[in-house]
Structures are given as C-alpha cells and as structure tokens.
Amino acid sequence: MTDSSIASTSRPAGSAASSSGFSLGGLFRRPEVGAFMGMVLVFIFFSYFGYDRNFLTPFGTSSWVNAASTVGIIAIPIGFLMIAGELDISIGAVVPAAKMSIAIACGFYGLPIPVGLAITFAIAAFIGWVNGMLVTRTNVPSLIVTLATLFAVSGLTLFLSLLLTDTTSQALTSPAWAKTLFGDYHFWGFQSSVFWWIGLAALLYFLLHVSPWGNWIFALGGDQESARNAGIPTDRLKIALFILASLTAALSGVCETVLSNSATTTTNFALIFNTIIAVVVGGVLLTGGFGTVAGVFFGTATLAIVQQGIGYTPFDRNLSSLIIGVMLLIAVLMNDTFRNMATSISSGKKK
Amino acid sequence: MKFGKTIAAATVAALMSTSAMAADIAVIAGSIEDGFFNLIKKGVDDATLVVEANGGTVNYLRTQNYDNFGPDLVTLINQAVAQGVDGIAIPVWVPEAQVPALQAAAKKGITIMMYNSGQQVKEEVKGVNYFGSDEFVAGVAGGEYMAKAGAKKILCHIQVPGAINLETRCNGVKEGAEKNGAEVVVLRVPANLDGDITGTAEAIKSELVGDQSIDAVITLAAWASDAATNAVAQIGAVDRVRVGTFDMNPAVLDRIAKGTQTMAIDQQPYLQGFLATSMLAAHLDFGTELATDPVLTGPAIVDGSNVETAIAGVKLGAR
C-alpha cells in the first residue's frame, strides 16, 4: 500500500537511507539538523558583519573553534547526563580544581607531567564518583547534589592552594611534548583542545548512537523504573556518567592550563551556563530521554560563534550582550522548529 | 569590496570601519560586568574620534567576566591577531598566560601598548609605553595616608585573588602602612563575589566583627567600597573604622563629601584609555614616541579637601 512512503518520511534519530535511496527530506527531519541550521544561521550573520575583520579566514575561524572546544569537551558528557535525567553543575569547580592540581603538582612541586596528569584525573574521577554515589544513594535531586559539590570543591581548591603554596594562582611551564599534546596552536591557530574535542565527539557518538549502552542511557532518562526492571544497572550507569563528566572537565582544564601556562582557583560559574546552553541549543531535552551528540556539537559551535563573533562586528560593544541573547534565542527557535518536524512526521499520518 | 563595506556601514548604527591603510587597533579590557572599564571606555571612545579622523579603526574587546580570566584574555589577544590589527593596547593581569600570546603577536609585527596593569613585563612584550598607575606606588600612598590619618590595623580587601595588579596594591599598602606604624591584614574573597555588593559587604563585616582592632579598610575597587561602607554602617562603626578605596564612582565621592568615607586613590582611568589608544595610533601612523616612559596617571588621592572638583568630572563620566 503506502507503506514504503511512510517508511521514507518517518526517520528520526540514528537512521540511514530508506530502501528507496537517499532521501533529502528524510535527512532534514533528523533532530540534529535543527542545531546545525541554527549554527549555519549565526555563522552567516557573523560572516557578513565580521567580514572586514577577517571572521571568515582560517585564523578567524580558529578564534571561535578554540572557544568551542574548551566548552565542547565537557558539553557532550553533560548532555549524556541530561539525557539520563540528571544535571551536573559541579564542573564549574572541577575545572579549576583540575587546573590547580596539575599546576601545583608540576609547576610548584616539579613532578613530571604524566604524574601530574594521573593525580589530576584521579581527583576528578573521585569527585565524579562522589556525585554519582550521592545522587543514586539519596533522594536528593542531582541539581542540589552537584550544587553542594560545586561549593565544596571550590572551597577545597582555595583552601588547599593557600595551604600548599600560599597563593591562589600558579604558573606552569610544560615540556614540548606536553605542549604539543595539550596546549599549543596547530595549523592556523587551532588549539590542541580542538583535536581532543573532535576525537571525543566521535567516540561519544559511537557510545550513544551505535553501541548498545547508548540505548541504556536513553532508557534511563526515559523511565528509570522501567529501565531498572528491564535489567539495566541504572545506578552504576549514572555513576559512570558523572565520572565521565568530571574527567572531561579535568581534560578541558588541563588543556587550558598547559596552553596558558597558568591556573587560578577561581570557580568558573560562566562555564556551567555555557555547557548547559550548548546542550540545550543542541536539542537535548531538559526533561531527559532525548538528544544527539551531533546536536550538542553544533550547539557548542553555535554558542562559540555568537560569543566570539561579536568581537569581529562593528556594533557598539555595549550592545554585545543583547545581541548574544537575541542570536541564541533565534538559534533555539530554529532548533525547536526542526525537532517538532522530526518527531511529528515520524508519528505518521494515516493514509 | 568598498561597496559592500559601505552598505554594511549604512545598516549599522555604530562606528564604521573604512580603509585598511591607517592604524587598526584593538583595545583589550576587563570584564564587561566591571563598571571601572566604562571609564576606560570613555577615554577610548574619545581617542577613537581622532583615530577615525585619521582613517583608522578601534575595536574594543572585553571578557564576559572574571571566571576564567587568563585564558579569556589570551582568546581576545588571538582574536585581535586574527583580525589583522596593527596594534594592541592591553593591560597585563595574568603574565604567564598573556606574555607568550603577546610575544607571538609582536613577532607578527603587531605593536603592543600597555595600560592599567603589567608595567613589570613591558620589556618582555616589547611594549611601546605604559599608561597607568604604578600599583605598588599607589598602594604605598594609600597605606601611608591611612596610617598617618590614625589607623593602626588596616584590612586590605582583594576581590579577584591572584590578579597581579590587585595583589601588588595590597603589597604596597602593607609597605606604606608598616613604615608609618600600622599593620595590615589581607582579605582574599572568592572571585565569584566580584561585583556582588551584598556578598562582599557580609564578608567584610564578618572580618570587622571578628577582629575589633581593625580600624581601617582599604578596598581595591570603587564598588567594593560601597560594600565596605555598608558593612561598617551595619555594625555602627562609622566613627571607628575608616574606609578608603582605589578608584572612584559617584557614590564614593558623595561619601567623601559627607564624611562617611575617608579617601579614594584615583588612577585616572580616563587618561589611561585615552592616552593608550591615541598614543598607539600616533605611533603607528606617524612614528611618534613619548620621552616619558612609563607615564604614570596616578596615584591621585581624593579626600575631603579636593572632592568638589572630582565630583564635576564624575558627572561627565570621565572620573
């Protein structure tokens, strides 16, 4: 009957071509396309207004790509947590904690970088584990749990830094190999973190959309009780996701520290907002159960383009924040339109 | 190319860029949330009129906040380089991060002009000149003033711990105070309280309540003295605890006129912005260089004796 036409017009996340060949319409109904179109829109806007200041050149591009990478590395695991129905705002303190860890271990105490890395990632994994344990063992919502760890870690970072080094900032000089790997500029000014971001995105895409464990994450966020009854180890999965978020926060912090040769104890509250914005602009539902890695990737890029691109435009700088707000709103509206198209058409119309 | 540029200019109700032959400058400043830089901006804006009259452009770049200051400043420096500017006017607050980035920019032929902070690294980044206050000298002046006015124990409040200019100020306060028989205790609060008047007031209040021998407070930003005087008023110690601050705003001058605040140390940010921008452009366009190097725009101490003239300047947004 009309089965094949229903099949070709109703393809949500994760699907490939229908039997009738590649369908452009089908492609456009994938939910991550919304985030992509939002990114294209803001890119065109800033390309036009920033043209004179070289926004479209490779160096101009690396400007926003670099900014995207430091947020993007953390944003995807935060997206996973949001899909699984949880929030993690402690990353605002985990990043400076990681920064100070490597800076103090290697800059102050002179330990070799691999040792510093081991210490830093161990600390981050521990914080993630604590987050996961508190969320799964108590009934406290993850927003509150991670708010508490945010302040606890922030305070500990400041306290330990003053205790060990008497100051709140630390310099770090890294050997050439560490610089290349974590904190240097490559090609046209692209930071090492950019390559980590792209690699991590590919890996996490595989995890969420291709591997069976991704199914577990969606189920966990969709209906935790049913997921548990279906045999999914929901507690262990959540803890693993919190640890993943903290580890990537540490990676981002390490890259930034090696690049800028310095670390301070300041809690990065703005980062919390930025990761959540990137995730939501990328199409992940705040209520959980839905989202795509590509979406978060594009959402992060959108945010970076808007925040960095403003410096290339001739607009009055006092209007910067206003323009950023408006552009983000437009990007999200574009996103919503596409997602609604994707899910409504896939629910099928009776023929 | 020119046609497209003209269209863009016509649709934008702000400053326009024209030919690429004259000086294109980037002026990098601090957090967009920090009112202090509005004073710098007035200086930059006034100088921009001259720069544009000579066919150049000025791009004023600021960070979003102080949450990730070092890396954010490096991002802005790289942005300026990507934009192909001829010169960068910039304070250095985080030397380990900023110096390599500025050196890389200098290698590309970009001229560096410094202002507000980082005088000690001027040679490393091949800075043409420095327009600002010597933080240490200003601190000494402040500490000395308070001690001579009768303070015995001074609390020095740092709102962004680790920021080199702020740390240096308190070090100066210590020296000036100790030379005149007073002791100094430093209060470093978490940087997320930066700009938070209530939070800062409470933090200072707890120190004052906890240590009744403190009889003076010096803050390093005008808004912080709003918080400090608030704290002092809360515990009813206006007659016992003197408040002084770095930098000014209308409220500060009001209080000095009324007597609830003792003094303000003005580094005259308008001059910093104005001179850094105009001198950089002049250097790029005409090759000029000032014989005085560094050029100190402060400290200038404003207290009850000279507050009236200062108030006039604040009304014009320049002080």
Added chain:
Amino acid sequence: MTDRTPVLEMRSVDKSFGPIDVLHEISLKVHEGEVLCLLGDNGAGKSTLIKTLSGVHQPTRGEMLMDGKPVHFARPKDAQELGIATVHQFGGTYPLMSIGRNFFVGAEPTRGIWPFKVFDRKKANAIAVKSVQDFGITRITDGDRLVGGLSGGERQSLAIARAVYFGARVLILDEPTAALGVKQAAHVLRIVNEAKKRGLAVIFITHQVMHAMAVGDHFAVLIRGAVAADFRKGEKTREQIADLMAGGESMADLEASIEGYMETHEGHPPPAAE
C-alpha cells in the same frame, strides 16, 4: 483441564507493611492458556498483589509456587528470569525512543566484539515489527518510528508482544484498558486472547467488568485485601459481579438513593442548619 499443575500459584499469602495489613490469605491459581481476571475497586489491594507476584514485594506469610515448586523472589529480576512479565498501565515504554530500541531495552542485539559492540538496529527493528504484526497490529511497519507517536493501545500491544517474545510464561497486565477508548481497548483484548492462545497464563487486573468478561476464564474479586469471590466464567452475571466489587451493596440500591436525593433537593446539598 483444571487438574494440570498451575503455572503460578499463591497459597494463603499475607502481605503487611509494618502494622498495616494489605493482603489477607490470598490463594490464587493460574494455568497455561487461561486468563485469570482480578477484579476489585480502587484500594482493594490489587497493586500490592501484582507487586508481590512480580517480585517487587515479598510475602509476609504464605508461599508462592511455580509449576508446583515453591519459589521466592528477592527482586523483580528473579521473577522475570522465571518468565513472569508485568505490563503496566502506561506500557512501560519510552516515548522518545524508537520501536526497535524500545523492544530490546536491556537486551540489545549486537554485532561485533567488545568493546566495539554495535547495536544491531536493523535486526532489532525487524524482530520488533514482526512480533507486533504477528499479534495483529499491522499498522506498525517501521521500527524507527518513535513510540510516542503510537496510540495507547498500540503501545500496550508492543509491550505485550515484547513480553511474549522474551519468553514470558505468565503475563500480568495491570489495568491495560483503563486509559483507553472503546476501539483501542478492543485491540488490546484481542491481543490478550492471542497470548492466551499461545499458551501463556494471563493475570488481567481491572475494575472494568465488561472487559474482564470479554476475555476471562476465571475470576477473582478482591475486596479490602482478601479474595471475596472466586468463580469461573458463566457462573455469575454482570450485575452480580459489579455488586460484589462495590462491596456487597447492590448497585441498583445505590443508584436509587442518589436519584431520590436529586429529586427532593433539586441537586443542591442540604443547608448546614438542617
């Protein structure tokens, strides 16, 4: 027929939560290829009973037997492994996931070797769609469709098809038709019959007598935690069953007293002073 060993049996099961006694001396049997309807008004203890059958709760007293042998379920997983599947009112399905993914949650088919296992989407979709179509739902053809786009009845059907596919021997359906319209309820009842034909034992919990009578072979009425009546199909009429569920008071008497009140007071409640 009734001489066979019941697949699942409860003998004098009590369940208390601290001082509160919820179930009293429950004895039930269900055989393969039979539908046992558990009827009861709200608050009769139906949900506690289901949870005890599916291993969420443990009986305080009494025993449960499968195929004549005593069993003890410490967790829901134990019951599931022995083939007891529970389908809840809203299907226990994930609206934002595709049909294929929904079908295989927790038991995903994979290709490749660890840790590079790939979720075999094509296989999952094919099996899911075939299972559902075998039950008579022909409208579902695309395993990539999101479950949220299916009707309530289709979602129930999917959940039942899934349970059957994974080898359930006992299907416990918790108020499957409560939230459905007439046509969709008919759909679900057809599927229950199909499951029965395939040899499953079905425990059908409901408070809607008409639906129960459409599929039930054996009925038990639960009132305040105890089995008030136990009879086979054809032994009682619809009115008698409804009366039993309402706790003995005749439905007709209840209706009459309400009508009488409406006439004398024109529908208004009595003034406080009277």
